[in-house]
Amino acid sequence: MKPEKVDRLATYLILAGASLVGIIVLLLLGYLLVTGLPHVSWHFLTSSSESFRSGGGIRDQLFNSLYLVVLTLLVSVPLALIAAIYLSEYAPTNRWTELLRLAIEVLSSLPSVVVGLFGYLVFVLQWGFDFSLLAGAFALTILNLPLLTRSIEDALHQVPALQRRAGLGLGMSKWRVTTKIVLPQALSGIITGAILSAGRIFGEAAALIYTAGQSAPAIDYQNWNPFSPTSFLNPMRPAETLAVHIWKVNSEGLVPDARAVSNGSVVVLIITILLFNLLARLLGNLIQRRLAK
Amino acid sequence: MTTDPALQIQNLTISYGEKEVVHDVSMKFPANQITALIGASGSGKSTVLRSLNRMNDDLATVDGQILFEGLNINQPDVNVYQVRQRIGMVFQQPTPFPLSIYENVIYGLRLAGEKDKRVLDQRVEESLKQAALWDEVKDQLKESAFALSGGQQQRLCIARTLAVRPEIILMDEPTSALDPLSTSQIEATMVDLKKDFTMIIVTHNMQQASRSADWTAYLDQGRLVEFDRTAQIFMNPQQQQTADYLSGKFG
Numbered sequence: 001m002k003p004e005k006v007d008r009l010a011t012y013l014i015l016a017g018a019s020l021v022g023i024i025v026l027l028l029l030g031y032l033l034v035t036g037l038p039h040v041s042w043h044f045l046t047s048s049s050e051s052f053r054s055g056g057g058i059r060d061q062l063f064n065s066l067y068l069v070v071l072t073l074l075v076s077v078p079l080a081l082i083a084a085i086y087l088s089e090y091a092p093t094n095r096w097t098e099l100l101r102l103a104i105e106v107l108s109s110l111p112s113v114v115v116g117l118f119g120y121l122v123f124v125l126q127w128g129f130d131f132s133l134l135a136g137a138f139a140l141t142i143l144n145l146p147l148l149t150r151s152i153e154d155a156l157h158q159v160p161a162l163q164r165r166a167g168l169g170l171g172m173s174k175w176r177v178t179t180k181i182v183l184p185q186a187l188s189g190i191i192t193g194a195i196l197s198a199g200r201i202f203g204e205a206a207a208l209i210y211t212a213g214q215s216a217p218a219i220d221y222q223n224w225n226p227f228s229p230t231s232f233l234n235p236m237r238p239a240e241t242l243a244v245h246i247w248k249v250n251s252e253g254l255v256p257d258a259r260a261v262s263n264g265s266v267v268v269l270i271i272t273i274l275l276f277n278l279l280a281r282l283l284g285n286l287i288q289r290r291l292a293k
Numbered sequence: 294m295t296t297d298p299a300l301q302i303q304n305l306t307i308s309y310g311e312k313e314v315v316h317d318v319s320m321k322f323p324a325n326q327i328t329a330l331i332g333a334s335g336s337g338k339s340t341v342l343r344s345l346n347r348m349n350d351d352l353a354t355v356d357g358q359i360l361f362e363g364l365n366i367n368q369p370d371v372n373v374y375q376v377r378q379r380i381g382m383v384f385q386q387p388t389p390f391p392l393s394i395y396e397n398v399i400y401g402l403r404l405a406g407e408k409d410k411r412v413l414d415q416r417v418e419e420s421l422k423q424a425a426l427w428d429e430v431k432d433q434l435k436e437s438a439f440a441l442s443g444g445q446q447q448r449l450c451i452a453r454t455l456a457v458r459p460e461i462i463l464m465d466e467p468t469s470a471l472d473p474l475s476t477s478q479i480e481a482t483m484v485d486l487k488k489d490f491t492m493i494i495v496t497h498n499m500q501q502a503s504r505s506a507d508w509t510a511y512l513d514q515g516r517l518v519e520f521d522r523t524a525q526i527f528m529n530p531q532q533q534q535t536a537d538y539l540s541g542k543f544g
Contacts, residue, residue, distance in 0.1 A: 160388075162384055162385075162386055162388045163388055163390065165348065165382075165384060165388070166384060166388035166390070166450070168348060168377065169346070169348065169377055169381065169382035169383075169384070169454070170377065170378070170381070170400060170401040170404070170453070170454070170457060171374040171375065171376075171377040171378035171401065171404075171457065172374070172401075172404060173374055176404065180404070181390060184391075185391060291391045
């Protein structure tokens with residue numbers, strides 16, 4: 001065959017493959033929107049769930065999911081940042097560093113059910129956290145750390161090596177170069193990575209069933225004291241998240257409108273994750289532009 | 294040697310891991326002069342240059358003495374950060390930070406804790422004038438350094454190095470990424486700077502060495518072959534090896 005023909009054929013094949021992936025995603029998204037969107041209303045978003053009657057909402061589950069994302073990021077971003085700075089800026093190239101990278105990669109391939117059961121044994125029972133947001137946040141941190149560390153490390157690597165040498169050449173210490181030159185330039189990538197990871201943990205269910213729990217006790221949104229058991233801010237209370245709610249409603253839901261609740265929850269979940277992705281892009285671009293100015 | 298050396302190296306031997314790449318090099322760099330290090334790729338000239346202000350600390354093992362103002366600065370207990378403030382460096386490619394022109398110039402000074410606006414303003418003007426960039430940028434000091442051309446960026450980096458007021462400036466192929474016009478501007482700047490600074494430059498460009506350097510050292514495979522006044526090296530080299538290298542390139 002002539003090179004031009006082969007080239008055209010290859011182009012068609014690549015285009016077909018890419019379109020297939022795109023179409024599958026769009027079909028799924030469309031199906032979920034069509035089946036779920038009619039059930040999403042202001043009432044659905046702002047009322048608490050029901051156990052036996054129909055007409056329940058997802059207010060608490062949605063809040064729990066968002067709050068859990070915040071808690072998880074509070075724990076995992078500093079840890080991942082420290083690990084990534086070590087790996088990118090300080091780690092020598094030797095066996096020990098390779099072992100460390102391997103360990104991180106292995107951690108990222110752990111099934112989330114295993115992480116959930118590990119969290120149940122260690123955080124819930126051993127450390128006495130009980131079923132709580134904090135236990136959930138720790139379990140999600142284990143899931144989140146490898147990918148977040150990797151994405152922050154990538155962001156740090158994007159900063160040209162010459163920038164570091166220019167800083168060192170001016171008599172700056174390595175730590176100063178890292179904090180004053182490398183981190184500011186990597187900021188947009190770090191924030192993007194953190195928000196994208198927020199989207200991932202927002203949809204996680206398996207790791208939470210045995211850590212954050214499956215119950216959503218009544219909480220008081222006026223109570224700002226995080227140590228009070230009924231406060232919405234209390235990190236030690238059990239908290240069913242949106243993803244866990246979807247799983248529970250589908251597997252053992254007793255409400256007559258279980259199907260509709262599930263579909264509506266899925267739509268809210270997906271739209272929120274899409275918003276996270278959008279936000280990551282917007283913020284990333286914004287910081288990038290400010291930096292270049 | 295007619296002038297006092299600003300910097301002197303004695304029996305400098307440098308290895309990357311097991312591999313020795315610079316063998317027993319000794320040189321005196323005269324003050325307020327430009328010394329060029331020339332040689333083929335892999336001759337060790339850049340390695341020598343980067344060792345002079347301890348930029349090779351993490352990468353290589355440097356044995357031997359580097360004497361600066363009577364002190365051997367190649368010792369673990371010497372403060373490398375102060376060394377690098379006194380012996381500044383300009384790199385192959387312009388490396389402005391993503392900040393305004395003004396902030397770039399005073400970066401080192403700010404880190405040293407200087408806050409007085411008058412001092413900073415004055416130092417910016419002085420350093421940019423020394424780097425022959427003032428007239429071109431004096432009305433846009435608050436604008437991003439990225440808006441400048443490559444040649445201007447490199448002169449900005451020279452100004453940034455000058456603003457810390459070093460005694461010696463090391464230049465690692467400072468014009469290799471620039472066009473001929475920018476190159477000749479940088480060379481002219483270097484000659485102007487001689488009265489205040491000692492410069493040591495690594496270059497692949499032999500015309501550059503012959504045009505701007507007072508002294509030239511030819512290195513080959515990690516050994517110093519010949520070191521003399523530039524005119525002497527280019528017109529009447531004492532070593533056959535030097536003559537071969539120069540004629541081969543100039544053909």
